[in-house]
Amino acid sequence: MTEVQKTKNAHTTVKMLEARLEQAALLKRVVDAIKDLVQDCNFDCNDSGIALQAMDNSHVALVSMMLKSESFSPFRCDRNIALGINLTSLQKVLRAAQGDDILTLKAEDAPDVVNMVFENSENDRISEYDIKLMDIDQEHLGIPDTEYAATVAMPCAEFQRITRDLSSLSESVTIECTKEGVKFACNGDIGSGAVTLRQHTDVEHPEKNIEINLSEPVALTFSLKYLVNFCKASGLSDQVKLCLSNEVPLLVEYALNNNSFLRFYLAPKIGDEE
Numbered sequence: 001m002t003e004v005q006k007t008k009n010a011h012t013t014v015k016m017l018e019a020r021l022e023q024a025a026l027l028k029r030v031v032d033a034i035k036d037l038v039q040d041c042n043f044d045c046n047d048s049g050i051a052l053q054a055m056d057n058s059h060v061a062l063v064s065m066m067l068k069s070e071s072f073s074p075f076r077c078d079r080n081i082a083l084g085i086n087l088t089s090l091q092k093v094l095r096a097a098q099g100d101d102i103l104t105l106k107a108e109d110a111p112d113v114v115n116m117v118f119e120n121s122e123n124d125r126i127s128e129y130d131i132k133l134m135d136i137d138q139e140h141l142g143i144p145d146t147e148y149a150a151t152v153a154m155p156c157a158e159f160q161r162i163t164r165d166l167s168s169l170s171e172s173v174t175i176e177c178t179k180e181g182v183k184f185a186c187n188g189d190i191g192s193g194a195v196t197l198r199q200h201t202d203v204e205h206p207e208k209n210i211e212i213n214l215s216e217p218v219a220l221t222f223s224l225k226y227l228v229n230f231c232k233a234s235g236l237s238d239q240v241k242l243c244l245s246n247e248v249p250l251l252v253e254y255a256l257n258n259n260s261f262l263r264f265y266l267a268p269k270i271g272d273e274e
Helices: 002-014 024-034 087-094 156-167 224-235
Strands: 017-023 042-047 049-055 061-068 072-077 081-086 100-107 115-121 126-133 148-153 173-180 181-186 190-195 211-214 218-222 239-242 250-255 261-266
Touching: 017 024, 024 061, 024 087, 024 100, 024 224, 024 261, 049 250, 061 224, 081 087, 087 126, 126 148, 148 156, 148 181, 148 190, 156 173, 156 181, 156 190, 156 239, 173 211, 173 224, 224 250, 224 261
Parallel strands: none
Antiparallel strands: 017 072, 017 100, 042 049, 042 081, 049 061, 061 261, 100 115, 115 126, 148 211, 148 239, 173 181, 173 218, 181 190, 239 250, 250 261
């Protein structure tokens, strides 16, 4: 065997993942946002990036995350790898990251641990951790592309405020989109409440814009407990997008840099269900 062949063979057998994220805080916030919905999940790594998809125990909500390969520098994934991780364990390790730490994820071929390295250039500190991986049997659900009847883009802080305030009155909220605007209404034991938002453009502060695109009116009722939970992702983005169509799950999307995203899907309540 020639030296060239030996080198070539060495390269083909050492399949691995190496992904360097400039801001460890990004993954930290993503995990904080989803850990109360999902306990264990697979991080599916391929040459497109790192994806995650999991349902909560009650099968009412679905979490879908995609960190595109462009979000990492460098990014290398020699073959598809599923990293089964307990999110509480991951959160504990991510707490070790300081504000501006750089995070590098590494995994060997057929790994039993994922290696995490935090680097801080300011004080030349390098921290290294291994998290044991789990074998998680998780079905991958195909999420169909949906043409939504109504799409609402609004400030995350506004959505968080509305869901928090209404959740003190009721367990459910009806989200109604018409040409008048979007209305969040609830009716509970101690009273009722409603907040209506109209289209709004702020040239100087575009993050405060409220944009409503409507092809037909929609009114659906959802559990406020889940919506309040989704709002834990508010720190990831200035704006949140709500996509609604009758009889299909609500899509709540937080856009991240490089076309990456964190999405939540929530099944609507039907009839008199409370």
